[in-house]
Amino acid sequence: MAVHYYNLKVISCRDGGNPNITGVITNSVSGRASWNFLFTSTDVTGTAAKTEFLTAMDASIDNAPEHIKLLKKSGTGSLNAALNVSATPTNDGVATSGPWSERVGKDMFRYEIGVSTTSAADAVTKRDAHNLA
Secondary structure, three states, X not given: OOXXXXXXXXXXXXXXOOOOOXXXXXXXXXXXXXXXXXXXXXXXXXXXHHHHHHHHHHHHHHHOOHHHHXXXXXXXXXXXXXXXHHOOOOOOOOOOOOOOOEEEOOEEEEEEEEXXXXXXXXXXXXXXXXXXX
Protein backbone atom coordinates (compact mmCIF):
# COMPACT_ATOMS: atom_id res chain seq x y z
CA MET A 1 0.00 0.00 0.00
CA ALA A 2 1.40 3.40 -0.99
CA VAL A 3 1.78 6.04 1.68
CA HIS A 4 1.67 9.72 0.73
CA TYR A 5 3.19 12.36 2.99
CA TYR A 6 2.10 15.99 2.53
CA ASN A 7 3.73 19.12 3.92
CA LEU A 8 1.87 22.38 3.26
CA LYS A 9 2.92 25.82 4.39
CA VAL A 10 0.74 28.89 3.92
CA ILE A 11 2.74 32.02 4.63
CA SER A 12 2.56 35.79 4.53
CA CYS A 13 4.46 37.15 1.53
CA ARG A 14 3.53 40.83 1.46
CA ASP A 15 6.17 42.95 -0.14
CA GLY A 16 7.36 45.30 2.61
CA GLY A 17 6.42 48.95 2.19
CA ASN A 18 4.35 48.31 -0.92
CA PRO A 19 1.01 50.16 -0.66
CA ASN A 20 -0.50 47.93 -3.38
CA ILE A 21 -0.23 44.86 -1.11
CA THR A 22 1.50 42.67 -3.63
CA GLY A 23 3.12 39.36 -2.82
CA VAL A 24 6.62 38.19 -3.63
CA ILE A 25 7.14 34.45 -4.23
CA THR A 26 10.44 34.35 -2.35
CA ASN A 27 9.23 36.58 0.48
CA SER A 28 8.44 35.17 3.92
CA VAL A 29 7.48 37.85 6.41
CA SER A 30 8.71 36.99 9.90
CA GLY A 31 6.33 37.75 12.71
CA ARG A 32 3.32 37.45 10.40
CA ALA A 33 0.89 34.59 10.14
CA SER A 34 2.08 31.27 8.75
CA TRP A 35 0.54 27.83 8.97
CA ASN A 36 2.16 24.44 8.46
CA PHE A 37 -0.13 21.46 7.78
CA LEU A 38 1.29 17.93 7.81
CA PHE A 39 -0.74 14.99 6.59
CA THR A 40 -0.13 11.30 5.92
CA SER A 41 -2.50 9.31 3.74
CA THR A 42 -2.43 5.54 3.36
CA ASP A 43 -4.78 5.47 0.38
CA VAL A 44 -3.51 3.22 -2.40
CA THR A 45 -3.80 5.70 -5.28
CA GLY A 46 -2.34 9.17 -5.52
CA THR A 47 -5.73 10.57 -6.53
CA ALA A 48 -7.48 9.15 -3.46
CA ALA A 49 -4.63 10.33 -1.21
CA LYS A 50 -4.82 13.86 -2.62
CA THR A 51 -8.59 13.96 -2.08
CA GLU A 52 -8.11 12.83 1.51
CA PHE A 53 -5.40 15.48 2.02
CA LEU A 54 -7.58 18.29 0.64
CA THR A 55 -10.52 17.26 2.83
CA ALA A 56 -8.33 17.14 5.95
CA MET A 57 -6.69 20.46 5.08
CA ASP A 58 -10.07 22.10 4.59
CA ALA A 59 -11.18 20.90 8.04
CA SER A 60 -7.89 21.87 9.74
CA ILE A 61 -7.71 25.41 8.40
CA ASP A 62 -10.22 26.33 11.13
CA ASN A 63 -7.32 25.87 13.60
CA ALA A 64 -4.94 28.08 11.62
CA PRO A 65 -3.96 31.62 12.69
CA GLU A 66 -6.75 34.18 12.33
CA HIS A 67 -5.86 35.69 8.94
CA ILE A 68 -5.29 32.27 7.40
CA LYS A 69 -8.68 31.05 8.68
CA LEU A 70 -10.22 33.88 6.68
CA LEU A 71 -8.90 32.32 3.45
CA LYS A 72 -11.57 29.65 3.81
CA LYS A 73 -14.25 32.22 4.52
CA SER A 74 -13.43 34.11 1.34
CA GLY A 75 -15.58 31.54 -0.44
CA THR A 76 -13.36 31.38 -3.51
CA GLY A 77 -11.90 27.94 -2.83
CA SER A 78 -8.86 29.01 -4.81
CA LEU A 79 -6.32 27.45 -2.43
CA ASN A 80 -8.04 24.07 -2.81
CA ALA A 81 -8.08 24.50 -6.59
CA ALA A 82 -4.35 25.34 -6.64
CA LEU A 83 -3.49 22.40 -4.38
CA ASN A 84 -5.60 20.09 -6.53
CA VAL A 85 -3.06 20.78 -9.29
CA SER A 86 0.18 20.97 -7.29
CA ALA A 87 -0.26 18.42 -4.46
CA THR A 88 1.25 15.47 -6.31
CA PRO A 89 4.75 13.95 -6.22
CA THR A 90 5.21 15.16 -9.80
CA ASN A 91 3.87 18.71 -9.51
CA ASP A 92 4.94 19.72 -5.99
CA GLY A 93 8.34 20.93 -7.19
CA VAL A 94 7.02 22.76 -10.27
CA ALA A 95 6.66 26.41 -9.26
CA THR A 96 4.20 27.14 -12.07
CA SER A 97 1.91 24.29 -11.02
CA GLY A 98 -1.11 25.64 -9.16
CA PRO A 99 -0.22 29.33 -8.88
CA TRP A 100 -2.10 31.00 -6.03
CA SER A 101 -2.06 34.03 -3.77
CA GLU A 102 -4.79 35.75 -1.86
CA ARG A 103 -5.16 38.99 0.00
CA VAL A 104 -6.72 39.01 3.46
CA GLY A 105 -7.01 42.44 5.05
CA LYS A 106 -3.61 44.08 4.71
CA ASP A 107 -1.75 40.84 4.13
CA MET A 108 -0.99 38.61 1.15
CA PHE A 109 -0.49 34.85 1.37
CA ARG A 110 1.26 32.24 -0.77
CA TYR A 111 1.90 28.53 -0.29
CA GLU A 112 4.58 25.87 -0.49
CA ILE A 113 3.78 22.16 -0.94
CA GLY A 114 5.87 19.02 -0.72
CA VAL A 115 4.61 15.49 -1.40
CA SER A 116 6.55 12.29 -0.87
CA THR A 117 5.93 8.56 -1.01
CA THR A 118 9.14 7.98 0.98
CA SER A 119 8.92 9.88 4.29
CA ALA A 120 7.54 12.94 6.06
CA ALA A 121 11.08 14.38 6.16
CA ASP A 122 11.35 13.96 2.39
CA ALA A 123 8.08 15.90 1.96
CA VAL A 124 9.68 18.83 3.82
CA THR A 125 12.73 18.66 1.55
CA LYS A 126 10.51 18.64 -1.54
CA ARG A 127 8.39 21.58 -0.38
CA ASP A 128 8.59 24.30 -3.02
CA ALA A 129 7.11 27.79 -3.34
CA HIS A 130 4.54 28.15 -6.10
CA ASN A 131 4.06 31.16 -8.32
CA LEU A 132 1.69 33.87 -7.20
CA ALA A 133 -1.58 34.10 -9.08
